[in-house]
Amino acid sequence: EADIYQTPRYLVIGTGKKITLECSQTMGHDKMYWYQQDPGMELHLIHYSYGVNSTEKGDLSSESTVSRIRTEHFPLTLESARPSHTSQYLCASSELAASYNEQFFGPGTRLTVL
Amino acid sequence: SQQGEEDPQALSIQEGENATMNCSYKTSINNLQWYRQNSGRGLVHLILIRSNEREKHSGRLRVTLDTSKKSSSLLITASRAADTASYFCATHTNQAGTALIFGKGTTLSVSS
Numbered sequence: 001e002a003d004i005y006q007t008p009r010y011l012v013i014g015t016g017k018k019i020t021l022e023c024s025q026t027m028g029h030d031k032m033y034w035y036q037q038d039p040g041m042e043l044h045l046i047h048y049s050y051g052v053n054s055t056e057k058g059d060l061s062s063e064s065t066v067s068r069i070r071t072e073h074f075p076l077t078l079e080s081a082r083p084s085h086t087s088q089y090l091c092a093s094s095e096l097a098a099s100y101n102e103q104f105f106g107p108g109t110r111l112t113v114l
Numbered sequence: 115s116q117q118g119e120e121d122p123q124a125l126s127i128q129e130g131e132n133a134t135m136n137c138s139y140k141t142s143i144n145n146l147q148w149y150r151q152n153s154g155r156g157l158v159h160l161i162l163i164r165s166n167e168r169e170k171h172s173g174r175l176r177v178t179l180d181t182s183k184k185s186s187s188l189l190i191t192a193s194r195a196a197d198t199a200s201y202f203c204a205t206h207t208n209q210a211g212t213a214l215i216f217g218k219g220t221t222l223s224v225s226s
Contacts, residue, residue: 006156033213042202043157043216058213090156100145100164101206103214105156 003027006091006106013081014114021076021109023091030096032074033103036060037088049074050096081113120203120220127224133190135220137203138183144206146179147214148188151200160188160201193224 004025013019025032030051035043035058045058049068063085064078074093078085088110092103121136137146145164149157163170163179163186170177176189190197200221204214 004156035216040200040219040221042218045213045215048213059215088154092157100147100162101214102147102159102162103157104159105149107156108154110154 004091004093004104004106006109008109009107010110012112012114015082017081019078019081021089023074023106024072025093026072027093027104029093030071031094033092034066034076035090035092036062037090043090047076083113086111086113120217122220124221127193129193129195129224129226131193133193133222135188135201137186137217139205140184141207146186147204147206148177149202149204151202157202195224195226198222198224
């Protein structure tokens, strides 16, 4: 079944730890995105990718990094987690050729850094 | 700067009533989309309206777009408790390239 997956769904971790949030999609989409969302607030784009080996920074400055080695996989890494990184992280994907840019979202990872 | 701004921030209604949410934006758009988010979950695409369209329907949803006022509205008719969620508008502009810019959302509560 075509879908977009994120793991873990919830993560509680101590300050200074390195973490990787996983995102995979089985829809064959070229475009993928990472958004950060605080409770009750809007989504902020932090990274996006047009395809393999393409990564761009979004509107919101983030200390995280991303990679795109395979079309279906777009992991996000924090080298040293801090309490300010506590938030929900949403991954999304869309078709490259589509002009309308409808995005499909994963369920999100809720990260808490103590 | 934020592109989309929803109004109201929160809305509480009874089942069977209609719910109207508004979205205003600042720059010219390619299209405007509405998404729904259940608590703690990802977003689900509801409906897209292009800049040359004025109204669109999908089931109990009706979306209007007024490009002269840079505003859109989402109407949910005959609401149900299951419609309880946050609703976000997102704009797609040529300048933004591939990105969507989301508003802060309207939290809708439908009580039975």
